[in-house]
Amino acid sequence: METRELMKKATIFHGHICPGIAVGVLVAKYVLEHGFERSSDEELVVVVETDNCSVDALQALLGTTYGKGNLIHNDYGKNNFKIYSRKSQKAVKLALKASVLDSKKLSRDEKIQKLLDQEPEDLFDIKEIEFNPPILAQIEESVPCDICGELTMDSRIMRYQDSNICIPCYKEIK
Ligand SMILES: [Zn+2]
Ligand SMILES: [Zn+2]
Numbered sequence: 001m002e003t004r005e006l007m008k009k010a011t012i013f014h015g016h017i018c019p020g021i022a023v024g025v026l027v028a029k030y031v032l033e034h035g036f037e038r039s040s041d042e043e044l045v046v047v048v049e050t051d052n053c054s055v056d057a058l059q060a061l062l063g064t065t066y067g068k069g070n071l072i073h074n075d076y077g078k079n080n081f082k083i084y085s086r087k088s089q090k091a092v093k094l095a096l097k098a099s100v101l102d103s104k105k106l107s108r109d110e111k112i113q114k115l116l117d118q119e120p121e122d123l124f125d126i127k128e129i130e131f132n133p134p135i136l137a138q139i140e141e142s143v144p145c146d147i148c149g150e151l152t153m154d155s156r157i158m159r160y161q162d163s164n165i166c167i168p169c170y171k172e173i174k
Contacts, residue, residue, distance in 0.1 A: 003029055004114055006061055012054060013060035019108065022115035023123070024057025027081045027094050030120035031062060034092070036085050039063035045084040045133040049076040072134050081152045084133035091131045094124040145169055 006025045011017050036044060039062060046064040051073055057065055058081070064071045070118050079096035100123050106114060115123065142151040145166035158170040165173070 001029075001032065005098060007116065010057035011061045014056040017112060018053050019111045019115060021057050022112050023079065023096060024054030025061065026112025026115065026118070026120045026123055027054065027083075028057055028061035029092060030124070030126065031083050031092070033086060035090065036062075036083060036092075037087070039068075039070060042068060043085060043087050045070045045072065045086070047082040047084075047134065049073045049074050049078040049080040051075070052079075052138075054079065054081075082129065084131060087134070089131045091129045091133070092126065092131045094120070094126050096124055148171075 002159040003025065006029055007017075007022065010025050010028070014021050032038065034093055038044075044062055044064050046058055046062060048058070048071070055071070055073075059066070059071060062083075064083075081094045082091065083094075084091040086128075100115075119131050120126070141154045143154055143164055144150065145152050145157070146163040147165055150166060152166040156167055157164045158167065159165075160170060160173070
């Protein structure tokens with residue numbers, strides 16, 4: 001798919017056009033052109049180190065979504081993207097080059113255009129990495145919180161004076 005078509009699809013999902021989406025589109029473009037297929041189930045796992053607009057392009061174009069559990073956010077505040085394919089057992093990391101966004105004189109539209117005119121290889125440091133994806137989403141038992149009664153994943157329940165308490169309730173009584 002052409003960059004422009006990918007951009008259109010991602011923008012519809014995201015809601016507006018912005019430089020972040022353009023960055024995400026170029027990540028997706030590289031991935032789709034290098035033997036990774038869009039993930040209808042959990043074939044792909046993506047680990048991002050940012051929660052900015054770019055992540056929405058990956059959700060829209062790669063099928064790696066928060067709800068399916070194959071989109072994982074490490075809150076490091078970096079424009080780094082790791083993509084794992086369970087099918088091919090391959091993995092790749094794209095790291096946005098420092099020079100890319102330092103063009104402060106450009107307007108927002110000029111920035112978007114400049115990004116889209118480039119190839120992923122110009123924008124990112126790209127390297128193959130070891131295939132060791134994080135554990136995939138697991139179905140877990142839920143238990144009711146002894147205070148509010150709401151069903152809560154077992155791993156998120158706090159034990160307090162022999163009671164099972166959810167995190168928000170625990171914060172209130174502490
Ligand atoms: Zn945006
Ligand atoms: Zn509760």
